[in-house]
Amino acid sequence: MGFEGFQEFFTLENIKDLLNEYRSFGPVPAILLPFFEAFLPFLPLFIFVMANTNAFGLWVGFLLSWIGSSLGALMVFLLVKKYGHTKVLTFLKNNKQVHKLTNWVDHHGFGPIFVLLCFPFTPSAVVNVVAGLSHINMIQYSLAVLAGKLVMIFTISFVGYDIPSLIKQPIRTAIVLIIIFILWYVGKRIEVRLNKSLERHNG
Structure with a gap:
């Protein structure tokens, strides 16, 4: 099977059939x-x-997707953090665009990473790698990933589970936007406290 055939396999119906076929493994395939x-x-x-939301319901499907996506992002971050300075990944660090993005993450921290991870079509793999090459610490990135992925995965789950209601009940869409703002604000407040704690510790 070629690459095109490989991609064509990943349709909603095929993935639902796959989850049903391996139902005996519980939530593991969904994660x-x-x-x-x-x-x-x-x-x-x-x-x-x-x-996942079709197979397990809105809330369980959302939770399993959020856990899997967040764990994957953090694993990539940790691997790049550990091996990003080796010869294998030197080409990434020396790339001008990557270097600019890394400096940007170093200066802005939680906020922009959270916002980027909120959107479903953001290339999150790039965000994970750039963050891994930056000086952002594990706590800050974990916070950004967990909050950003929560918003993004819930949005996809919400839209995918019941598309007609999104059109008929626009107030539910407004609620999602309010949740994004609240999570961003809370995340920024936590980041400020973390930075103050680190400054006191280093001082």
């Missing part, structure tokens, strides 16, 4: 699919999340 997407960004996260 692994978005987990692997963090390492293989050409995989359709949108389809995985929609399949």
